[in-house]
Amino acid sequence: MELGLAGRRALVTGAGKGIGRSTVQALHAAGVHVVAVSRTQDDLDSLVRECPGVEPVCVDLGDWEATERALGGVGPVDLLVNNAAVAQLQPFLGITKEAFDTTFNVNLRAVIPVSQIVARGLIARKAPGSIVNVSSVASQRALMHHSAYSAAKAAMDMLTKVMALELAPHKIRVNAVNPTVVMTAMGKINWSDPQKSRAMLGRIPLGRFAEVENVVDVILFLLSDRSGMTTGSTVPVDGGFLVT
Numbered sequence: 001m002e003l004g005l006a007g008r009r010a011l012v013t014g015a016g017k018g019i020g021r022s023t024v025q026a027l028h029a030a031g032v033h034v035v036a037v038s039r040t041q042d043d044l045d046s047l048v049r050e051c052p053g054v055e056p057v058c059v060d061l062g063d064w065e066a067t068e069r070a071l072g073g074v075g076p077v078d079l080l081v082n083n084a085a086v087a088q089l090q091p092f093l094g095i096t097k098e099a100f101d102t103t104f105n106v107n108l109r110a111v112i113p114v115s116q117i118v119a120r121g122l123i124a125r126k127a128p129g130s131i132v133n134v135s136s137v138a139s140q141r142a143l144m145h146h147s148a149y150s151a152a153k154a155a156m157d158m159l160t161k162v163m164a165l166e167l168a169p170h171k172i173r174v175n176a177v178n179p180t181v182v183m184t185a186m187g188k189i190n191w192s193d194p195q196k197s198r199a200m201l202g203r204i205p206l207g208r209f210a211e212v213e214n215v216v217d218v219i220l221f222l223l224s225d226r227s228g229m230t231t232g233s234t235v236p237v238d239g240g241f242l243v244t
Helices: 018-029 040-049 064-071 097-109 113-126 147-170 184-191 194-201 212-223
Strands: 009-013 033-038 054-060 079-082 129-134 173-181 236-237
Touching: 009 018, 009 113, 018 033, 018 040, 018 079, 018 129, 018 184, 018 212, 033 040, 040 054, 040 212, 054 064, 054 184, 054 194, 079 113, 097 173, 113 129, 113 173, 113 194, 129 194, 147 173, 173 212, 212 236
Parallel strands: 009 033, 009 079, 033 054, 079 129, 129 173, 173 236
Antiparallel strands: none
């Protein structure tokens, strides 16, 4: 299905690795000019070599002021993917202030200044736009040692809905994608142990974890005009995990 994204300008956070990097690659292949945001310069350098023309921005999104400085002059952006995230998993009784603050600063708070910059630019240009927030099934289902992570993603889901409500008059759509475990390089490391993965796979009716392209395909669909009547949604990419 042709998504008609060519010629648009997109910004993707957490672009150095995993879902973010694959999203940049897919958008670049579709003829989109991409601004790739990561806190790791080496990842951006290799990404630009793979995808010439990608515009790299190196910034720690956990720092609100640094984010505004880095992206304040980014120019017109039509499409935004808020993908940057960290996962510092701790049992509830062992949660540290540092891990909690980092989780919320990157996974939730960073969505606000980045989205404000993009949305204000769209409104000033009187242009329609689409924002996709990368959430998780952990926002809707309790998982061991996920207290801070799940709380941040649950807040992201509600932030998505309120953003969608307030930005709809400006023809800016906002949706979330909620994957289960995804077989990124890190996902393969963390879930390669059959003993660890067996219990989680047993709760997924399709019997497998998500591949990166499963998530990227949904992101691109939600960015495109093909999903023009979809806003305020949280779209699971979970093999049926949330129906069990």
